[in-house]
Amino acid sequence: MRLTIATALLLLAAPTASLSAQAPSPAAPLPGDGPEDARLKQLFQDSDERGLKLDPMGAIYRGDLRYADRFGDYLSDARDEQQRRDLEGDLAALAAIDRAKLTPIDRVAYDVFRNEQQTALRGFAPANLKIRRAMPIDHMNGIQTGYPDFASGKGAAPFKTVADYRNNLTRNAGYAALYDRVIARFRDGMAQGIVLPKLTVRNMIEQFDNLIAEGVEGSTFYQPVTKFPATVPAGEQAQLKAAYAAQIRDVIMPAHRKIRAFLATEYLPKARESVGLSAMPGGTDYYAYRIESNTTLPLKAEEVHQLGLSEVARILREMEAQKAAATFTGTLPDFFQFLRTDTRFQPKTAEEVRLGYEAIGRRVDMRIREQFSLIPKTRLEIRPVPDFRAKSAAAGSYDAGTPDGSRPGVFYYNAYDLPNRYLWGMETLYLHEAVPGHHFQVSLAQENTALPAFIRFGGNTAYVEGWALYTESLYRELGVESDPYQRMGGLNDEMLRAMRLVVDTGLHAKGWSRERAIDYMLTNSPMPKSDATAEVERYIAMPGQALAYKIGQLTILRLKAQAKAALGTRFDPRAFHAAVLDAGAMPMPVLERKIADWIAGQPRG
Known part of the structure; x- marks a missing residue:
């Protein structure tokens, strides 16, 4: 998400x-x-x-x-x-x-x-803030990764009135000015020896190259003035077009060139070859904080690493069973290579991908009420990832809508590098990012006016991503992953989250290199090298964040098993899912207490 x-x-x-x-x-x-x-x-x-x-x-x-x-x-x-x-x-x-x-x-x-x-x-805390300040943006979390889409006319910023258009000009000016503060903080970090890895810096440079290459009228920032709503008078439209073009040419593009030049000529030579936090002053303690803040549990890096190894081994056994079900006679690595390279699994056009996701959505909708009594009112749209960020973006992502229905939730699919966007991975990705994953959890929380705003619109990664990963386990109940190849897609996604426990801790606590992390992921899954590379570079940029998925999922699965054991034939998945979802996102200890209370409060048979 x-x-x-x-x-x-x-x-x-x-x-x-x-x-x-x-x-x-x-x-x-x-x-x-x-x-x-x-x-x-x-x-x-x-x-x-x-x-x-x-x-x-x-x-x-x-x-x-x-x-x-x-x-x-x-x-x-x-x-x-x-x-x-x-x-x-x-x-x-x-x-x-x-x-x-x-x-x-x-x-x-x-x-x-x-x-x-x-x-x-x-x-x-001073030690944590010192590191955060020294690394203000990266290729996953920088303002350059989200603000252009926000201000594009297709994002969250409204473009209904002249005031909306002029407010956006003001915000754009603030966006451009922000890069001076970014550069100042990077320079402070350089003086303290707290710097980003070179590969992260190179990824950012490429992002700015892409933004600069758009030019003026091709700029993402120019898109709001390419099509006006009827509420903007014709006499204002020419003035706004001129104002947007001038701002892009004289303010935004110079800011992009300035930060790009700084990164390439001043910062990159000082950036580190190492990729893990443990190689940085204070990095080991900061990583411990990142683990707890993302998983909401006081877990140790070694504990997480060993849990990951155990989960990887379990999923490999399930993959062997699917290989047999597909009557494939080679080894599991051979099967991985077959899934990566056989052209039957490779979409030919972006349109094929879009139509595929729409068809999956219709199939899931036919079964969803068997598992859920709470259904969000917010609409869901399916859109491609914008071109400027497609290369470094994940295979899919979700942006929340608004509870009043003025903006739908959006499932973004990535059609970049089509030969590596495998058809066997589509069903599980839809469950996670769209229905009943992020779209259900986020929308139901936002629509619940009985909740305080910080819960309605907030959340922690362990709950939000743990829920989305948990929903992938409902494939059978929702009528998808019915053939060995699509089921391998589901196992591949679960394997990804299990490998994250191994790789994230390997990178940031055990001194793993980028190459070792990529090789580990390719050895244990059929994911393409481009995806494995993007994933590893994401973990490098976002220490600890990727751990939360599997930790959250395992917590929800454990609570579900406890409920089934306690309630027996009285267990209703719709009621359980409502109990998990009806109070918004919670840290894992709070969720554990809530479900225990829910189980105790169920009527006895």
């Missing part, structure tokens, strides 16, 4: 959200709410409002346009200090609320808020 602009810039930012151009209100009172519940909801509202003012683009993503005429003070020391003070204040106010006097749903919200704020605050 792609991060919002603000989250990509500030991985540990305070939660922010709203729904309209008006100030957000506390979550609606529920039957049984008492004074402590009201105090808690007011705390959530106050915290949310402070965050919205700090994060104008994050607000736009949620449909709140009150701050749409500004870009935001991203990557500034003043912003960092304000966030730290806000987190400390929120935790102090939370401690003054008596949790025992809250309703059950508000006790869950209390626990989620406390866990998330405590984790975010640890990110502002």
Whole structure:
């Protein structure tokens, strides 16, 4: 799932959200709410409002346009200090609320808020903040990876009125100016010996080359003025076209050239050949923090590594069974090579990919109510990944819509390098990114007005990605992966998440090289080298993030097994899935407590 602009810039930012151009209100009172519940909801509202003012683009993503005429003070020391003070204040106010006097749903919200704020605050500890400041962007999380799409007329930024178009010009100016702060922070990092790997820098240089090569009228930033809505008067359209062209030519492109030149001539020579955090000053401790902040559990790197090795071995055994079911007579590596190279599995056109995903969606929709009683109202659209980021993007991703229906959820499929976009991987990818994966989880949370905004629009990777990976295990119930090849696609995706436990810890705690990590992934799965390379370079740029998928999935599967054992024939998957989804994203310890309470509260037969 792609991060919002603000989250990509500030991985540990305070939660922010709203729904309209008006100030957000506390979550609606529920039957049984008492004074402590009201105090808690007011705390959530106050915290949310402070965050919205700090994060104008994050607000736009949620449909709140009150701050749409500004870009935001991203990557500034003043912003960092304000966030730290806000987190400390929120935790102090939370401690003054008596949790025992809250309703059950508000006790869950209390626990989620406390866990998330405590984790975010640890990110502002001097040692952690020092490393985060020194590496402000990379090829996965940099502002250049998301903002162009945000401002393209097809992203989250609205383009319905003249004011919308002019607000976007203001934000674009802020975007261009941000690169001066990026360069300043990179230079501080160089002075401290805290620098990115060379391969990450080269990937960023290529991204800026792609943006620069678009020119003016071919620029992603020019797209909003290529087609105007009827609400923009004809007399304004020529002026806006001229203003956008001038800004791209005189402001945005010079900023792109400046950061590109800095990266190529000044930063790249100082970047490190090593790829793991352990090779950097303070990197080992920072990686320990990254593991806990992403998995929401206090796991050790070696523990995660061994769990990954165990999961890889299990999945290999299942792959052997699918090889036999396909009547393939060679070895498993031979079968991997067959899946990678046989042209029957390679789409011929991007249109074939699109039609394939639409057909999968129709099949899943026919069975979805057998497993789910909660169905989101938000529409889902299927779109190709924009060209400028297709080369370094994943095979698929999801962008959230808005709860009011003004923007649909979007499943993005990647049609770059078609020979390596295998047909056998499509069904499992759809389950994960679209239905019932990210689209269900994100949309249901956003649509639930009983939840506080930080839960409706927030989330942690272990829950969000753990849920999406868990939904891949529902292939049989949802009528997909019915032949050995599509099932190998499902196993390949599960293997990817298992290998991440091995490779991420190998890179950042065991000194693995990029090449060793890529070879490990190719040896244990049929994924193409281009995908394995992109995955490894993602782990290098985002330490610990990829661990959360498998950790979250295993937690949900364990809780499901506990529920089945406790309830027997009374177990209903629709009720279990509702219990997991109906309170929004939770850290794993909070989810474990919630499901235990749900099991205890089920009527006895």
